[in-house]
Amino acid sequence: MKRTFAILLGLFTAGQLYADPGDSTEVAHEDSLEEWSFEDDPFALKLDSLANSVLFSIEDFSGLDTLTTTEDIPLVADSIIAERMAYLDSQTPFDLVYNxxxxxxxDLYANRRREQVSRMLGLAEYYFPMFEETLDQYDMPLEMKYLAIVESALNPQARSRVGAKGLWQFMYATGRMxxxxxxxxxxxxxxxxxxxKAACDYLTKLYDIFGDWNLALAAYNSGPGNVNKAIRRSGGQKDYWAIRPWLPRETAGYVPAFIAVNYVMNFAPEHGLYATPSMLSYYQxxxxxxxxxxxxxxxSTFTGLDREAIxxxxxxYKLGIIPEVAGQSFYLVLPIEQMGVFINNEDSIYALAAQQFEREEVKEPEMQEMDExxxxxxxxxxxxxxIGQKYGVxxxxxxxxxxxxGTTIRVGQRLVVYPRRLPQSTTTTTTTATSSNGSVRYTVRSGDTLxxxxxxxxxxxxxxxxxxNNIRSASSIRPGQTLVIHPQ
Incomplete structure (x- = not known):
């Protein structure tokens, strides 16, 4: 298991088109944690093993064991590529032209970025089933899954130079929307x-506006306003290739790249491209x-799974902590084997974790929302x-x-900000008040714990x-609640 995920870690760190891994803070880990060892229920474990052997095996998803070297790149005639592209075009509502x-x-994907494409073929074995399930729910073309390759090279931590983040490269404001x-x-x-799901919802809205998937792709990249301007400047044309001269430079290459990825991912073996062995399948x-x-x-300690795999x-989870916030739900993904151990020992795991947090064996930052x-x-x-320092942006x-x-601003100008933190003067005046008897009234904020x-x-x-405050459970406080405190 550790070797499998070590391979996957290499896929992420080396397989990025452009990426700046998100913040990750290493936290002190006491040696005393090592003494804990949990086990799964033997009967439940046997059932999982039977399901794995009957329904699928890891070999079905791991790709080929050997990679073709760059010296062995097959020469493929242009006419053959055109014929293959015509076949793909007949299978999809996208306009997959070959020019x-x-x-x-x-040429970029099949010849000059072969190693990266092999890694993405491996990652696709995990991500594509997830994408296809969601695309099917939204009644969208399954070929849309290839857009995540163009956007992020299938790296969920990818960050663009302008701050777009994730597999589908959402800017902060668009993601919040x-x-x-x-x-x-x-x-x-x-x-x-x-x-x-957010990308499918957004792309569906764009398709409803433009009535064409290629134009929806262009709008996803540059914004619907730029596509609308290009339509006007082209004299009302509604075809991507007709309005392409008036689109931003990056968008002019966006749809051709998407079409090329469709081709390369479908005909990778014909170009000597094979998947780098990857991790567990999505179904495992x-x-x-x-x-x-x-x-x-x-x-990691309780389940025996490497932290890197988690x-x-x-x-x-930016800091390696799954928080507990009133009114919000957070989820954990694990391999089936380790999930069995987690479920079988769930109450004990939470109890031991709470003790460690209480003893400050694990440090944690203050929860600060960024959606206001x-x-x-x-x-x-x-x-x-x-201004950026003031709001943590x-x-x-x-x-x-x-x-x-540019950076020029004028006195009185109004700027929209989505703060990582509120200015200090705001938080101190709105969260506490001291009464005449020396007690303090504290207003609970989102993310606060006792x-x-x-x-x-x-x-x-x-x-x-x-x-x-007559509180029976430490987890029962809620944002907006006022607490009376008597400082020593």
Whole structure:
């Protein structure tokens, strides 16, 4: 199992078109965790093993064991490629034309990026079944799965130079519009299933607008406004190739790249391209809703699965912690074998994890949501850099949110900001108030735990807060609730 996921880790780290892995913080892990060893129920484990052997085997999904070297690249006649492309075009509502632009991208993928394509063929064995299930739910062409290769090279941690993130490369604002939330713990743009559903929903909306899948692709890349402008400038043409001269430069290559990927992924063996052996198939994993806060190190120790494997299967958790937030649900993906161990020992795992968090054996940041839109009015002396520091965001993000090409701003100008944190003056004035008897009234914020709140006040414990406020369960507090605290 460890070797299998080590191979997969190599696929992610080396198989990116462009990527800047998301933040990952290593957390202190006490040696005392090593003493815990959990086992699965023997009968349930036998059933899983029987299902694996009867329904599928790992060999069905692992690709070929050997890779063709670059010296053995088959020479494929242009007429044969055109004939194959015509066959693909007859099978799909996409307009899969073959021309000089598409030929250039086929050469890029089939000849100059062979090693990367082999890795993506391996990753496709895990991601494509997931994509196809979702595409079928939305009644969309299954060929749309190839768009994730163009966007991210099937790397859920891929980040573009302008801040787009995930398999489907959502910008922050577009992702939020599609229901993908970002906090200090979680970036749902990197969640394979949630981001795929968001991409399908968005692409369906674009198709409803333009009535053509190629135009929907162009709009996904550059925005519907740019496609609409190109249609006007072309004299009302509604064909991608007719409006292509008026599209942004990147979008002009976007659809040809998508068509080329369709071809290469379908005829990879004919070009001597084979999948790099990959991890488990999509069907050999399972998902469970997590009831209480867990750290990846804890999950690794309790199940025996490498932390790297947990990170790969759960890429949306930025800091290696699955949080516990009132009103929100968080999920864990594991191989079936380790999932059996987790379920069989679930109560014990949560209890031990809670003890470690309480003893501060595992450090954790404060939960901060990033889905609140704010409008900042520029004051004298402020720059984009200072404003970014104030809200915990980058200059580039502020520029993208407000359509700014440069860094020049003027006093009184209003800027849209999606903050990672609120300015200090705001949080201190809105969350606490001191009464005449020295007690403090604290307003619970999203992501707060009693342990987090107690740490803000010297000499105060979580048990103290529970006693002062007649709270029976530490998990029962909710955002907006007012707590009375008596600092020592």
């Amino acid at each position: 000089e632009e598409v030929r250039r991208y086929i 599609q229901g993908l939330h970002v906090s200090s713990y979680v970036d749902e743009r990197s969640d394979p299933l949630k981001s795929t 994993t399972d998902t469970i809703r997590v009831k209480h806060k867990l750290h990846f190190d804890q999950i 990170e790969i299967l759960n890429p949306s 839109r704010m409008v900042h009015r520029v004051r004298s002396g402020e720059s984009l850099g200072l 980058s200059v580039r993000q502020i520029q993208n949110w407000n359509g700014l090409r 342990y987090d709140i107690a740490r803000k006040y010297p000499g105060v414990s979580a048990d103290n807060i529970m006693n002062w």
